[in-house]
Amino acid sequence: MRLNVRVSLFTIAGLLCWTLSGAQTGFGKGNFSASLESNSIYYLQDSGLGESAPDDRFGSNNYLKMDYSVGKFSAGLQVEAYLPALYGYEIGMQPDAKKFFLASKYVRWTDDNFTVHVGDIYDQFGNGLVFRSYEDRNLGLNNSLEGIQATYSWDGYVSVKGMYGRPRLYTGYAGSWVRGASIDIPIADIFNWGSVLLTLEGNYVNRYESLGKETEYDFAALGIDNPNVNLLSGALDFNWNGLTLKGEYSVKSKDLASPSSVRAHRGAALFAEAVYGHKSFSASGTFRILDHMGTMLSLYGNGTCNSLNYLPALTRQYHYMLANLNPYQVNVIGEAAGQADLFYTLRSKESRRKYWVFHANYSTAYTIDGTQTSAGSGHNLLWSDINADVERHWNKSLKTLLLYSRQEWSPSHGYNEETYVSNIFVADVQYKFNSKYALRGELQYLLSNDYEGDWMAVLLEFTMAPHWNIYASEMYNNGVTGKHYYNAGVSWSRNKTRIQLSYGRNRAGYVCSGGVCRYSPAYTGLNLLISTSF
Numbered sequence: 001m002r003l004n005v006r007v008s009l010f011t012i013a014g015l016l017c018w019t020l021s022g023a024q025t026g027f028g029k030g031n032f033s034a035s036l037e038s039n040s041i042y043y044l045q046d047s048g049l050g051e052s053a054p055d056d057r058f059g060s061n062n063y064l065k066m067d068y069s070v071g072k073f074s075a076g077l078q079v080e081a082y083l084p085a086l087y088g089y090e091i092g093m094q095p096d097a098k099k100f101f102l103a104s105k106y107v108r109w110t111d112d113n114f115t116v117h118v119g120d121i122y123d124q125f126g127n128g129l130v131f132r133s134y135e136d137r138n139l140g141l142n143n144s145l146e147g148i149q150a151t152y153s154w155d156g157y158v159s160v161k162g163m164y165g166r167p168r169l170y171t172g173y174a175g176s177w178v179r180g181a182s183i184d185i186p187i188a189d190i191f192n193w194g195s196v197l198l199t200l201e202g203n204y205v206n207r208y209e210s211l212g213k214e215t216e217y218d219f220a221a222l223g224i225d226n227p228n229v230n231l232l233s234g235a236l237d238f239n240w241n242g243l244t245l246k247g248e249y250s251v252k253s254k255d256l257a258s259p260s261s262v263r264a265h266r267g268a269a270l271f272a273e274a275v276y277g278h279k280s281f282s283a284s285g286t287f288r289i290l291d292h293m294g295t296m297l298s299l300y301g302n303g304t305c306n307s308l309n310y311l312p313a314l315t316r317q318y319h320y321m322l323a324n325l326n327p328y329q330v331n332v333i334g335e336a337a338g339q340a341d342l343f344y345t346l347r348s349k350e351s352r353r354k355y356w357v358f359h360a361n362y363s364t365a366y367t368i369d370g371t372q373t374s375a376g377s378g379h380n381l382l383w384s385d386i387n388a389d390v391e392r393h394w395n396k397s398l399k400t401l402l403l404y405s406r407q408e409w410s411p412s413h414g415y416n417e418e419t420y421v422s423n424i425f426v427a428d429v430q431y432k433f434n435s436k437y438a439l440r441g442e443l444q445y446l447l448s449n450d451y452e453g454d455w456m457a458v459l460l461e462f463t464m465a466p467h468w469n470i471y472a473s474e475m476y477n478n479g480v481t482g483k484h485y486y487n488a489g490v491s492w493s494r495n496k497t498r499i500q501l502s503y504g505r506n507r508a509g510y511v512c513s514g515g516v517c518r519y520s521p522a523y524t525g526l527n528l529l530i531s532t533s534f
Contacts, residue, residue: 030071036532037531041086041528046524048483049483065079072109079100082097086140087520090518094170094172120168121163131309147178170305175300198237246273258333290337293309313383316339320424321457374416383407384408385405385408439463467492
């Protein structure tokens, strides 16, 4: 009966979207747009995983977003339904989790020099070191700020922004209030420096939270005697003749950097980035130091979603299975991290369809505080990845890519000196038979004497443009466990609608998006994904 109710809800939502999509996008004198996303899994008992399926074999995350604009006025809302939440999503593990609720809403007025926004705010100050509110459905993350925001610009020379509100925490709201202000000064525009871009930015964020709630925390013992946490940052953005330089420095008053922190500390962060490009060559380098810079929305919450600022990992983001087997997560207590990228394209003089792309990347992270390590050294390795890939376009039909990655990571997150090493090899081949049919294959191997030992993986993907895509993959641990992780699926797309049906076994581990991760337990199931917009 419960399954029938859920199917009925999906049917109603789907019919609503299809009906509205059949109408003109013009609504009255303005414009109306909407999108629907539904991700549902039916979980199967799989004794081979060594873990039980969830008690409720069905999970479904659903999002319906609608926006309307006319002239200088715009408004919108998003409704979410968790029937219940998919297995492993933190939003479904909360004691007061709702199954169906109004997740976000806003009204906005935009004039020539000012904007007023009332409702849920999504924004970022600087590089996100002091504040970022955003939505990532793959992580189940939405930390929007419900309140008011206003911006004003003086003839394009100086821009100021102010906001005040309460942050969303899962299906409810945190017990804190956040206020902030930002000023943006385009120095190059003021002095009319032509091709040079130079912008200075200053940011201030305050989180206020009462410390009088009944809780297991002994705030005095933790070193917290003030309900206010203040964050300040200054940022610079420079661009000239192919060279881009960015920098930001931020400080934070005494606070707990994570739910597991045993003492409040002042925080600081330094971010620097340089990017240079000239013809077929480009290079970039990023460096960052974090010192107790993790900032929670609320002292009374936990999990990936309980974050006021944005501290992603400075590592290469892979889309290959074995390269993503053990992704790095930022140590918000403290780390010194850096990443460098080099790209070079070598083109044939005979044909524009023939060329090489050479890419090399290096990223690393270390602890910075003796309290983070068992020996008190303060400089244990957290992560290292040395990788290179060569992509070759042989002609209009054939493309190949060879990748090598040496990853070294700490299973204790830097507390002990012991690290694990993985050597990963990938061969990726794509062949286009014609403008409609294409076949892509991957062969991957992970060589390691540590943890679970060796892995191998294979993927085949067949595309029939513009509507159909069929794939099958297998990931096998031939080192220790001997377990198979298989997946197969088919998808259909038309205009802005996509439907995908897949079945497979998924390994327990971290799912990451933009360097931010959540833990996903192992499961086997049938997955239906529907998305449409109009």
